[in-house]
Amino acid sequence: MAASEKRDEAAVDGVAALLWTEPTAVRRGPKPKFTLTQVADAAVVIADEEGLEAVTMQRVAERLGATKMALYRYVPGRVELNAVMLERAMGEPEPSGASDWRTALRDWAVDLHGRAVARPWAVELVQRPHLPGPVELEWFESGLRIMTGLHLTGAEMLDVLALLVGHVMAVVRQQSGTGAPEDQLLRALAPVLASRADDFPLTTAAFTQDEGARDDALRFGIGRVIAGVDALLAERDV
Template sequence: MSELLWGKPSLPSRGPKPAVTLAGIAEAGIRIADAEGLDAVSMQRIAGELPVTKMALYRYVPGKTELIAVMSDLAMGAPPDRPDLPWREALHAWAMDLYDGFTRHPWLLLSTVGRRLLGPNELAWIERGLAALTGTGLTGGEQMDSILVVTSHVRNIAQQSTTFPGHTTGLTEEDMQESLTQILTTEAARFPHLTTALRTAAGSENQGLEFGLQRILDGLELLISGRKASTSPH
């Protein structure tokens, strides 16, 4: 699988010119996953999208597991370049870019978990996040843990605010808010704290993304400031 992810597929060197490429196969899979969800992706479906038979696809990729890995790395793409930002602004921009990627391709929230081989784009995202923390005084382990915490927060908010293709509940955000408002109107005495909080709440649907991210960055700033203070000469 590593050869597929790193652009070194072993294809026959003889015979007619291939009708498709590995990238073309992955792009077809991405289109299907974006429209219908990850479960809809199959070698048969992809063959129907391309000028090639299902069996011919196996010349390029051994099976669905490997295909999903290539699709995921391709869909993530390279992280946007945002040079010359202070560490806090750089890490904030990195997190928001990551969130945008998850909302463009919600199935990535399912395909990029667990133990698996990592491709060049996914590693580039990690590299870019760590670059933001270079020079802050944090150890390598602390930098990695910081990226893990930020990523976990972004993933959680994206998962809560995303409707996965193929798994829709049939409700819009407005439907959910209206239903909750109606319930709390009649059940305010039963849920007094929730009712009060919602009445005074204001902001966008993803307010929790920004709130949590700023609190994480606040904590890192305290750690970084304390580290610099303890190592500076007196």
């Protein structure tokens, strides 16, 4: 096994130990000064204020008033720190309360978008290869629960969630720091479209028609995924 593979395997084991192992007997030695939650929250605050790239073991230790070496008692390294940050950043999903699966699934995706857009740095962590923790798996559990009883296989239900998550995260990336990306792009392109409208008539029309409907990619995409599932179910009910 290559050295990089061994490091990756060790990182996965470290994340699993932090997120999935129940606390056991108290360790020997001094009582820990902090909890893992406090460490994660300190890292989240830094990411909220300055972005993910600003989060280092040293910066987290300084915010807690501890030494960098002391921090390793709680998290072995950056991979494990990222894992506990993601768990704290997203939080558990809110129940939809809708009886119709279409509405409930739409609510699920909109809720996910709200969590991610509030902390766009978390999108980077979601899209990296990683071992999901209990909170992230609860999002899967919640989404799968909505589709229970539909004529879909387990793999198909996971694919539906993957499509929704991928769409939501792509929209958050596009929205991050721009607010309304289509309006921003239109402002940048306005002089070009004004002088070259005959060369790009379809682009000009697309940007200038139905102004009130721009920047609704989130709901449009969610709706199309759900419509696709609905169409598949209709085919199978024939």
